[in-house]
Amino acid sequence: MTAPQAAAREGSAAASTRILTGNQAAAYGAYLSQVQVVSAYPITPQTTVIETLAELYRDAPWPSRFVNVESEHSAMAACIGASMAGARAFTATSSQGLALMHELLHWASAQRLPLVMVNVNRALAPGWNIWTDQNDSLSQRDTGWMQLYCESNQEALDTVIQAYRVAEQVQIPIMVVLDAFVLSHTAEAVSLPSPEMVRAFLPPRDPPFRLDVEEPHAFGGLLTPDHYQEVRAKLHRGMEDAIPIWGEAERSWEAFTGRAYDAVVPYRTEDAEMVLVASATVASTARDVIDALRARGKKVGLLRVRLFRPTPHDALRLALRGIPRVAVIDRNISYGHHGIFFQEIKSALYDLPARERPGMFGYVTGLGGRDVTRGVILDAVGRTLSRDRAEPETVWIGRKE
Amino acid sequence: MRTDCPDRPHFRLPNGGEIVSRGHLACPGCGIMPAIRFAMKVLGRRTVIVAPACCYAVVDGPFPYSAAGVPFLHSAFEAAASFASGVRAGLDTTGVADVTVLAWAGDGGTFDIGLQSLSAAAERNENMIYVCYDNEAYMNTGIQRSSATPRGAWTTTTPKGATKTERKKDLGAIMAAHRVPYFATATIAYLEDLTRKFAKARDLGGFRMLHLYAPCPTGWKADARHMVELSRLAVRTRVFPLYEVHDGTRFEVTLDPETAPLRDYLALQGRFAEMGDAGVAAMEDEIRDRWEILQRRAASSGRA
Numbered sequence: 001m002t003a004p005q006a007a008a009r010e011g012s013a014a015a016s017t018r019i020l021t022g023n024q025a026a027a028y029g030a031y032l033s034q035v036q037v038v039s040a041y042p043i044t045p046q047t048t049v050i051e052t053l054a055e056l057y058r059d060a061p062w063p064s065r066f067v068n069v070e071s072e073h074s075a076m077a078a079c080i081g082a083s084m085a086g087a088r089a090f091t092a093t094s095s096q097g098l099a100l101m102h103e104l105l106h107w108a109s110a111q112r113l114p115l116v117m118v119n120v121n122r123a124l125a126p127g128w129n130i131w132t133d134q135n136d137s138l139s140q141r142d143t144g145w146m147q148l149y150c151e152s153n154q155e156a157l158d159t160v161i162q163a164y165r166v167a168e169q170v171q172i173p174i175m176v177v178l179d180a181f182v183l184s185h186t187a188e189a190v191s192l193p194s195p196e197m198v199r200a201f202l203p204p205r206d207p208p209f210r211l212d213v214e215e216p217h218a219f220g221g222l223l224t225p226d227h228y229q230e231v232r233a234k235l236h237r238g239m240e241d242a243i244p245i246w247g248e249a250e251r252s253w254e255a256f257t258g259r260a261y262d263a264v265v266p267y268r269t270e271d272a273e274m275v276l277v278a279s280a281t282v283a284s285t286a287r288d289v290i291d292a293l294r295a296r297g298k299k300v301g302l303l304r305v306r307l308f309r310p311t312p313h314d315a316l317r318l319a320l321r322g323i324p325r326v327a328v329i330d331r332n333i334s335y336g337h338h339g340i341f342f343q344e345i346k347s348a349l350y351d352l353p354a355r356e357r358p359g360m361f362g363y364v365t366g367l368g369g370r371d372v373t374r375g376v377i378l379d380a381v382g383r384t385l386s387r388d389r390a391e392p393e394t395v396w397i398g399r400k401e
Numbered sequence: 402m403r404t405d406c407p408d409r410p411h412f413r414l415p416n417g418g419e420i421v422s423r424g425h426l427a428c429p430g431c432g433i434m435p436a437i438r439f440a441m442k443v444l445g446r447r448t449v450i451v452a453p454a455c456c457y458a459v460v461d462g463p464f465p466y467s468a469a470g471v472p473f474l475h476s477a478f479e480a481a482a483s484f485a486s487g488v489r490a491g492l493d494t495t496g497v498a499d500v501t502v503l504a505w506a507g508d509g510g511t512f513d514i515g516l517q518s519l520s521a522a523a524e525r526n527e528n529m530i531y532v533c534y535d536n537e538a539y540m541n542t543g544i545q546r547s548s549a550t551p552r553g554a555w556t557t558t559t560p561k562g563a564t565k566t567e568r569k570k571d572l573g574a575i576m577a578a579h580r581v582p583y584f585a586t587a588t589i590a591y592l593e594d595l596t597r598k599f600a601k602a603r604d605l606g607g608f609r610m611l612h613l614y615a616p617c618p619t620g621w622k623a624d625a626r627h628m629v630e631l632s633r634l635a636v637r638t639r640v641f642p643l644y645e646v647h648d649g650t651r652f653e654v655t656l657d658p659e660t661a662p663l664r665d666y667l668a669l670q671g672r673f674a675e676m677g678d679a680g681v682a683a684m685e686d687e688i689r690d691r692w693e694i695l696q697r698r699a700a701s702s703g704r705a
């Protein structure tokens with residue numbers, strides 16, 4: 001019996017524990033959110049998200065429609081159409097699929113549609129590569145989607161449900177990001193909240209506008225220079241508003257489940273002379289490294305960044321102000337510039353008074369699924385502690401010569 | 402307005418009231434607006450329109466205006482059929498299944514960039530009506546060739562001295578190969594035929610498609626006065642035969658009026674100005690060829 005079958009059989013029992021992969025967990029998140037329209041297209045390593053949803057539907061159908069389209073572009077198009085009609089819509093993709101959606105990512109956010117999409121991080125071709133890195137999701141940075149990076153399968157499930165709640169409050173789409181294979185295809189114990197719990201946390205969607213024959217409006221037509229900028233400024237403001245609203249969702253979810261993650265997650269940063277910044281599953285390995293170093297008396301800590309967009313400026317400043325050295329590990333690169341988390345965090349901290357502004361060190365590693373091992377992370381720590389100033393060039397670690 | 406049809410006294414045009422309003426931005430003589438106007442009279446107010454980038458998307462009106470009179474969703478150029486599929490799924494799962502979803506796209510959005518999503522929606526037999534209004538080029542961006550542009554026509558990308566050398570795609574055959582429940586061609590010169598086809602489409606389920614001939618005085622270098630005349634001549638010259646296809650197999654010519662010489666049709670349009678005698682002869686051959694294929698399909702349908 002598959003996990004979905006087991007859960008379906010159990011119906012609406014209280015929270016229960018299952019062994020689930022990250023993709024299955026994310027699919028359960030969508031299922032528990034009672035998504036009404038699912039439209040997606042297969043791509044490794046995303047595919048098992050929609051396969052799991054299809055199995056869940058087969059075993060215990062709920063009022064929903066699966067639109068099995070011919071491309072990711074059409075998947076996003078169908079989600080937009082469904083959301084415009086008032087339905088709660090879901091999709092999932094990776095890499096090439098996400099890149100193909102690019103045009104419509106702008107469309108969904110500018111139309112203020114609360115879609116939730118799972119993106120399983122996968123490196124972009126050429127050189128076909130199905131393994132994890134963040135260049136796919138980060139190259140969609142400026143599309144007006146919120147982005148959250150998950151560290152565990154539990155977090156994947158929880159974040160999908162949280163994402164629907166926040167998206168439907170601020171009318172902004174949300175991308176929930178998982179590492180290829182490390183999360184997507186690795187099973188661990190996951191606590192499934194009960195449907196009642198999720199219903200109480202996440203009310204049915206109540207769209208402020210929709211395609212309504214009783215009250216006809218046109219959506220998305222010609223928008224002249226007289227109006228365009230104001231409309232985009234509203235999207236930006238919505239992003240800013242989303243930060244406290246995300247915080248409220250975390251507190252509420254915590255009250256239901258005892259679990260909270262927040263926008264950034266500090267670990268042993270008190271009194272730290274150096275803080276590593278990492279995202280997604282690299283943070284798990286980094287936490288292990290921090291523990292080992294602390295055991296040897298090194299004053300080091302970790303900040304995991306979960307909410308990438310909107311940028312949680314205040315939380316980043318609060319967590320990192322006055323830390324002498326901050327070392328950001330990026331599993332991505334903006335060619336010709338730096339790691340992307342590095343440049344973003346550096347910019348967020350620039351406004352701190354000079355004496356509180358950390359020295360910033362950036363390291364790029366782990367592209368195309370190259371393992372980011374303890375040794376690699378130790379290398380970042382060693383380089384950072386042995387220098388007063390960052391090396392001027394982008395520093396690659398864990399790279400062959 | 403007259404609602405009777407002089408040549409068919411028993412026929413009355415639908416007159417459920419005007420849904421499409423005045424004040425749209427179409428050029429004088431544009432073939433789009435009369436077509437959508439009569440289509441909407443047949444389909445009624447419980448309709449949602451999805452339109453990709455094209456002239457129609459612009460002439461319906463800039464924010465905050467719309468002439469449509471029903472909900473109107475603008476879509477990306479290549480994705481009208483997918484947006485519309487999503488709208489269908491969204492309406493059905495939120496309890497408004499009785500609303501008609503109408504995609505209304507140009508020839509570029511249908512024959513070219515949108516063909517992939519159109520094919521997929523047809524294959525899924527999505528419950529919608531998809532209309533391609535065919536003005537035989539990308540007009541919105543300033544008259545560039547599409548795969549619906551006829552051989553011999555001038556466009557800005559098939560300029561003077563280098564007019565189009567490739568034939569127009571056979572949309573009806575493409576859609577018939579998808580075995581969609583209903584496909585029909587229509588033009589505003591024969592409103593009885595056009596509205597009857599919209600009514601038929603409305604009353605069927607699944608994927609229904611209409612291919613509308615839509616003159617563009619601007620892009621064809623024609624006189625706005627000749628919009629209806631051109632539409633009629635397109636049928637009479639068999640440049641644009643009126644037919645319908647049920648389930649992709651049963652072809653029927655719905656109207657075959659007295660024929661007219663091709664030159665009468667060409668003479669009203671500057672876009673064919675460069676076409677010499679050889680060009681006209683080649684076009685006549687192509688038309689005859691297509692007509693024979695259509696006749697054969699219709700005949701074999703009759704036997705089936």
Ligand SMILES: Cc1ncc(C[n+]2csc(CCOP(=O)(O)OP(=O)(O)O)c2C)c(N)n1
Pocket residue numbers: 454455456457477478479506507508509510511536537538539540541542547
């Ligand atoms: C992806 C994309 N490529 C190009 C365009 C530019 N564009 C907008 S409308 C159009 C042509 C439309 O032609 P057609 O579908 O025949 O409609 P018409 O304007 O002729 O009515 C083009 C090329 C676009 N909006 N989106």
Ligand SMILES: [Mg+2]
Pocket residue numbers: 507508509535536537538539540
């Ligand atoms: Mg056109």
